[in-house]
Amino acid sequence: MPLVVNLMALVMLIALCVIMIYGSTLARKGRVVYIRRIPGLDAIEEAVSSAVEAGRPVYYPEGAAGFGDAWTGGKMAALSLINYTAGICAEKGCKLLGGTISSPYIPLMDDAMRQAYTAHGRPELHDISDIRWFPGQMAYIAGTDTIFRYEKPAVQIMIGSWWAEALSFCEIGARSGAIQIGGTDYRPYMPYFIAICDYALIGEEIFIASAYVSKDLSVRITVLIEDIYKWIMIGFTVIGAILVISGYRQILGWFSL
Amino acid sequence: MTFLTDPAVRYWGGVITSWSSLASTTATFVGTIVLLKYHLPRIKNKSEKPIKHQWFYSLLTMSIMAVFVVTGLIYGMTSSTYQWLYQSWYSPITGLLNAVSAFFAVSAIYRAFRIRTLESAMLVIPALIILLYDSPLGAGMLSIFPGMTQLAEYIFTYTGPSAFRGFILACACGTMILSIRTIFGKEKGFLPAEEASVPTG
Amino acid sequence: MSEPKTIWEKMQSVPSVYLQAILLLTIVVPLLTMVSFPSAPTTPTKRYYDFVMSLPEGSVVIFDSQMGGFNYGDCAPGCAATMRLVLSAPNKLKLIVLFESSDGPMFWDIMKKDFGVGLPPGKKYGDDYVELLWYTGGERGVAAFCSNFRSIFPEDRYGTPADKLPAMKNVLSAKDFGVVIASTSLTSLVDDYMRQAYARYGTPLLFDPAGMTVMSVIPYYPFAVKGYLLGLSGGAQLEAMLGSTSLGTKMGNAFSMMSLYSFVLAIIGIVTGYMVKRGRR
Numbered sequence: 001m002p003l004v005v006n007l008m009a010l011v012m013l014i015a016l017c018v019i020m021i022y023g024s025t026l027a028r029k030g031r032v033v034y035i036r037r038i039p040g041l042d043a044i045e046e047a048v049s050s051a052v053e054a055g056r057p058v059y060y061p062e063g064a065a066g067f068g069d070a071w072t073g074g075k076m077a078a079l080s081l082i083n084y085t086a087g088i089c090a091e092k093g094c095k096l097l098g099g100t101i102s103s104p105y106i107p108l109m110d111d112a113m114r115q116a117y118t119a120h121g122r123p124e125l126h127d128i129s130d131i132r133w134f135p136g137q138m139a140y141i142a143g144t145d146t147i148f149r150y151e152k153p154a155v156q157i158m159i160g161s162w163w164a165e166a167l168s169f170c171e172i173g174a175r176s177g178a179i180q181i182g183g184t185d186y187r188p189y190m191p192y193f194i195a196i197c198d199y200a201l202i203g204e205e206i207f208i209a210s211a212y213v214s215k216d217l218s219v220r221i222t223v224l225i226e227d228i229y230k231w232i233m234i235g236f237t238v239i240g241a242i243l244v245i246s247g248y249r250q251i252l253g254w255f256s257l
Numbered sequence: 258m259t260f261l262t263d264p265a266v267r268y269w270g271g272v273i274t275s276w277s278s279l280a281s282t283t284a285t286f287v288g289t290i291v292l293l294k295y296h297l298p299r300i301k302n303k304s305e306k307p308i309k310h311q312w313f314y315s316l317l318t319m320s321i322m323a324v325f326v327v328t329g330l331i332y333g334m335t336s337s338t339y340q341w342l343y344q345s346w347y348s349p350i351t352g353l354l355n356a357v358s359a360f361f362a363v364s365a366i367y368r369a370f371r372i373r374t375l376e377s378a379m380l381v382i383p384a385l386i387i388l389l390y391d392s393p394l395g396a397g398m399l400s401i402f403p404g405m406t407q408l409a410e411y412i413f414t415y416t417g418p419s420a421f422r423g424f425i426l427a428c429a430c431g432t433m434i435l436s437i438r439t440i441f442g443k444e445k446g447f448l449p450a451e452e453a454s455v456p457t458g
Numbered sequence: 459m460s461e462p463k464t465i466w467e468k469m470q471s472v473p474s475v476y477l478q479a480i481l482l483l484t485i486v487v488p489l490l491t492m493v494s495f496p497s498a499p500t501t502p503t504k505r506y507y508d509f510v511m512s513l514p515e516g517s518v519v520i521f522d523s524q525m526g527g528f529n530y531g532d533c534a535p536g537c538a539a540t541m542r543l544v545l546s547a548p549n550k551l552k553l554i555v556l557f558e559s560s561d562g563p564m565f566w567d568i569m570k571k572d573f574g575v576g577l578p579p580g581k582k583y584g585d586d587y588v589e590l591l592w593y594t595g596g597e598r599g600v601a602a603f604c605s606n607f608r609s610i611f612p613e614d615r616y617g618t619p620a621d622k623l624p625a626m627k628n629v630l631s632a633k634d635f636g637v638v639i640a641s642t643s644l645t646s647l648v649d650d651y652m653r654q655a656y657a658r659y660g661t662p663l664l665f666d667p668a669g670m671t672v673m674s675v676i677p678y679y680p681f682a683v684k685g686y687l688l689g690l691s692g693g694a695q696l697e698a699m700l701g702s703t704s705l706g707t708k709m710g711n712a713f714s715m716m717s718l719y720s721f722v723l724a725i726i727g728i729v730t731g732y733m734v735k736r737g738r739r
Binding site for chain 2: 004007009010016017020072073074076077102103104106107127128129133135136138139141142146150164165167168170171172174185187190192195196203204206207208210219222225226229230233
């Protein structure tokens with residue numbers, strides 16, 4: 001039996017680590033990375049302004065995906081964006097409501113919001129009771145319907161790791177006329193946000209957005225690292241496709257996991 | 258463990274994997290403590306925030322949680338008592354709320370399906386074909402028209418998955434980068450404010 | 459907002475409650491009657507069936523059920539039809555059922571009762587069919603039982619040690635699985651099996667994904683995933699292929715009517731949207 005298996009995956013992991021080291025070097029040299037505008041992210045500021053004019057709160061439910069498994073990335077990206085949104089709400093003097101079904105997530109969300117409101121000198125606008133906990137995916141839908149009925153948020157921002165509740169949330173928001181900005185890395189439910197929301201972040205844009213709002217250069221440089229890595233994968237895909245079409249099917253054995 | 262075949266590495270990898278599945282279950286206890294911290298003060302103070310009669314809903318939540326926990330501990334989760342509780346209370350409500358999304362989907366379809374541009378036509382027309390292909394009767398109806406079943410299967414097997422493979426690669430990249438950012442301490446969004454401001458190099 | 463004037467504007471502003479009331483009828487009527495709608499099994503369903511039938515004699519089929527209260531409708535027909543298929547296959551397959559969550563065994567029992575599924579004559583619990591308990595930890599749990607099956611499942615659901623169950627005798631890791639079939643509404647479970655069973659051990663996979671989860675399965679089809687059932691619809695198709703009619707057929711009929719209604723509604727929505735836009739020009 002060979003000493004190492006899944007060789008290709010190991011090679012790609014090492015390649016990623018090498019690219020990350022290169023990226024860190026660029027960050028230390030102060031290299032500025034241009035990240036294109038993400039319309040959904042820009043829309044947050046406009047949407048919060050309209051919420052302030054209407055005198056209604058902003059609602060940021062984070063997705064029902066589990067905390068501590070493959071969807072943790074999306075939830076962490078959501079935390080950065082909650083912090084960003086809370087900063088804009090604090091600046092404009094608007095309340096931000098949160099929602100989650102993951103109880104360990106409540107203190108993280110509370111801290112992200114509190115930090116932003118305190119930094120803008122408006123700590124009185126935030127209270128932990130602004131973060132609503134729901135016992136399950138379906139209770140989340142029912143509870144959000146209640147929030148829209150009693151508190152009537154003007155804006156609903158749903159950027160995180162969303163599952164099947166996405167459609168119901170989009171529909172509840174659309175019926176009440178709220179401005180909706182959504183995005184998920186969970187691919188089966190991306191189409192709901194694209195079809196129903198006013199602005200949608202597609203797939204990995206939620207990770208790019210969390211890097212975009214970070215002021216840390218080394219975080220922004222990871223976007224460049226990701227692009228380099230993707231180009232390498234595209235290169236392998238094109239070369240592999242050409243070779244396989246030409247009849248060199250042995251290449252499949254090299255790239256098999 | 259994923260890459261090395263050494264028996265010792267595999268053995269300890271298996272042990273650690275078993276431990277980590279235990280560790281993930283203990284996160285449930287963290288959740289329970291957070292819930293108690295959230296709801297008990299509201300019950301004690303008869304709070305009317307954030308919604309009217311909040312204290313009553315908090316009391317209801319805590320009572321139902323206590324009933325399930327005590328029943329599970331005394332009788333066991335595979336006992337008929339616990340199963341009756343679960344099947345009579347939890348499953349019908351969950352199923353009901355899941356079914357609600359079908360009704361939402363119908364009004365979303367009526368409102369959202371519009372052909373305004375070439376791009377939206379390219380989205381809507383395959384969606385309509387797949388809507389029929391997805392059901393037994395619809396698949397039977399499609400088979401009446403020559404080539405339609407093959408078109409639906411082509412969309413389902415080639416065009417749709419091709420786009421999703423792109424999404425899979427991109428989202429996997431994003432998740433990997435975010436994970437590595439977290440491991441190296443660059444991602445600070447989840448840290449408390451005091452720790453987030455400490456530079457990590 | 460101004461009052462709708464033309465017929466098209468009136469149609470566009472029909473209150474949702476009327477549309478939903480008609481939807482309720484399209485779902486309830488087929489469930490109360492047993493109508494035979496013409497149906498054609500799709501290629502993935504045929505491949506699912508063919509792959510099970512082509513397994514070597516005596517192969518072990520691992521069935522991971524993630525069926526719960528919220529996805530029972532989508533997963534149950536596929537679970538019932540698969541259980542019938544595996545236990546009645548001429549290649550003497552052994553079916554081992556495990557669960558992704560603690561309510562799995564409960565819903566499995568409900569499914570067997572609702573769909574009238576049981577052990578066919580000549581099959582014995584322990585020799586041909588075993589029900590295990592649930593595993594925890596998501597992907598970590600899948601990784602653990604793929605590398606050491608007995609460490610996660612030392613006994614069956616009823617407390618019988620694995621050594622005393624002939625069906626589990628030679629099942630030590632994913633290398634001993636003939637195929638893994640997962641009935642799930644979680645994309646993460648699809649990825650978990652791809653990474654832990656297929657990528658590491660080359661175990662072939664079949665899926666019974668519910669609803670939108672099928673989009674997560676399709677990219678791996680037909681290479682790693684040899685076939686799949688398209689949710690409720692696929693389960694009803696497989697049931698029809700097996701020549702049986704039960705609750706799965708009725709549910710398939712209800713789903714067909716719902717899909718047809720959604721199709722008609724979409725066409726009406728497109729036409730009214732176009733006519734309203736043309737009227738405003």
